Amino acid sequence: MIPPISGFSKLTKKEKIDWLAETYLKDQPEDVRILRQYWNEDSHLQQLHDEFTENTLSNFYLPFGLAPNFLINDELLALPMAIEESSVIAAASKAAKFWRTRGGFKAEVIDTQKIGQVHFTYPGDSGKLTNFFEYVKPKMIEAVKPITKNMEKRGGGILNIELKDKTESLNNYFQLHCTFDTQDSMGANFINSCLEKFADVFQDEAKEFEAFSNEEKQIEIIMSILSNYVPHCLVRAEVSCPVEELSEDDQMSGQEFAEKFLQAIKIAEVEPYRAVTHNKGIMNGIDAVVLATGNDFRAVEAGIHAYASKSGNYTSLSHAKVEDGLFIFSMEIPLALGTVGGLTSLHPLVKLALDILQQPSAKKLMKIVAVAGLAQNFAAVRSLTTTGIQQGHMKMHLMNILNQQNATREEKLTLTDYFKHHTVTHSSVIEQLEKLRLQ
Secondary structure, eight states: OOOOOSSGGGSOHHHHHHHHHHHTSTTOHHHHHHHHHTSOSSHHHHHHHHTTSSSOOSOOOOOEEEEEEEEETTEEEEEEEEOOSTTHHHHHHHHHHHHHTTTOBEEEEOOOOEEEEEEEEOOSOHHHHHHHHHHHHHHHHHHTHHHHHHHHHTTOEEEEEEEEEOTTTSTTEEEEEEEEEOTTBOOHHHHHHHHHHHHHHHHHHHTTOTTSOTTTTOOEEEEEEEOSOOTTSEEEEEEEEEGGGGOOSSSSOHHHHHHHHHHHHHHHHHOHHHHHHHHHHHHHHHHHHHHHTTOOHHHHHHHHHHHTTTTSSOOOSEEEEEETTEEEEEEEEEOOOOSBSGGGGTOHHHHHHHHHTTSOOHHHHHHHHHHHHHHHHHHHHHHHHTTOHHHHHHHHHHHHHHHHTTOOHHHHHHHHHHTTSSOOOHHHHHHHHHHHHHO
16 A cells, blocks of 8 residues: 655655656656656746646646637637647637628627625524624725725726525525626636635624624634626627528528527527537637636636526527528627736736737637637537538547557658548548558
């Protein structure tokens, strides 16, 4: 049995790697070489990456790609995308090309409210608590003035604080439900700092509130934390064109395409098993841009999937309809993003990504990210309802299979040309590669 290690975080990076190699990797030199191989040769840049998180051993690379020709609100943009999955960037680019000549994408920010909560227990009369809240609310807002000063200069700050009675769900459970505008910052640290100050003032003032009994004065703060569910930080993205313009070939008319596409969307609206995969495709586009711009894709994922369940059933995030001969495909999602603070000012590739996007505000980035998700979804549903998803996806996956087989450059060129006209499967690629090597 492997013994636990004490003080691992205090070891140098070399000592951490030596311990890992000896304890778990059977002292394989190749494993250590791989870890070192991914270090950046610029020691300052490597140190920057080392300090992004804890116990860093190496860097983990993802491809950083570009999807060009996105016409968004009449502005042509190229979208940086960080993702490892084959066909995502190609599909997004294809959708961008399709819609560029049909009016492009339209996007608008509906609201930008973000939420934080102070969760606490109170074992007394709710009427007294309401009176206390009205008394202490201005004191809480005043107490955070040093924290909110700079945010208010930029046009943001605290929007409201509400007292919510949650005792029907949990005995003695109440919360301070707080809304914020954090402008171009994602705002997690700002919100959490405000919440913790609210909690301190709320708890301290309760001890002095004369209307409370001794028991009621003992309010217990359970936790103070922002929420990644932001149903009032919303952005809408949309594309539309006359139905007849949907057709790109003689195989299917625009009307036939629209009818089949709408049916596919309706299935995702009513069938959770389909909706999860449908929405995952949307997140392929969203996560790739969120990650490239240094935002928290895990928070975005959690909030968007919660939003997909807001009716009580998990359903499609995107919707389609035909009105008066016009095909309309749209999506409304919650997005809490930032373009200042965090990695946006530290990670060189994040800074580059924001430069590519022309240094967008947080609101503009919300629009761009929503469009990336809608484009990806359009491309996926179009493939599913026409050629099938595997034809395009497996051709993009071809290179992965060839790399797994250590194919040479010449072999890759030959087989790429061959599979332009043949179905790609793992077995068929291996078969053709073996034939080629026997020639």
